[in-house]
Amino acid sequence: MEVWERTLTIALPLAALLWGAALRHQRGTWFLAGWNTLPPEEKASWQAKALCRLYGTCVMGCGLGLFLLLYGSFQGEDLPLLLGLGIFGAMVVLSLVLPRLCPKRYRTRE
Secondary structure, rough: OOHHHHHHHHHHHHHHHHHHHHHHOOOOOOHHOOOOOOOOOHHHOEEHHHHHHHHHHHHHHHHHHHHHHHHHHHHHHHHHHHHHHHHHHHHHHHHHHHHHHHHHHHEEOO
C-alpha cells in the first residue's frame, strides 16, 4: 500500500470517528445538514440530545465502515470491502429510519 493510500485509509475514518464522538456529546451540531436552518419551533419539537447520540453513533459506524471499505479496495480484498459497505449502508439507513420508527424517543411532540 502506498503512502497516500495509507494516509487516506487512516485520515478519513479517523475524522469521521472524531466528529461522531463530538456529536454524541452534543458538539458539532453546526455541521449537521439542515439543523441550523430549521425554524425555532421545528427545532424545539426534536430532542436534540437523543438525535445527537443517534447521529454520533451512526457517524462513528460510518467511520468504521469507511475504514474497511478503503482498506478492502486498496488491498484488493473483497471481504473487508463488502463488510465496510454493509456497515456504512446500515448506519445510513438506521439514521434515517430510527427517528421515524421511534418518534417518542426523538420528538418532544408530533
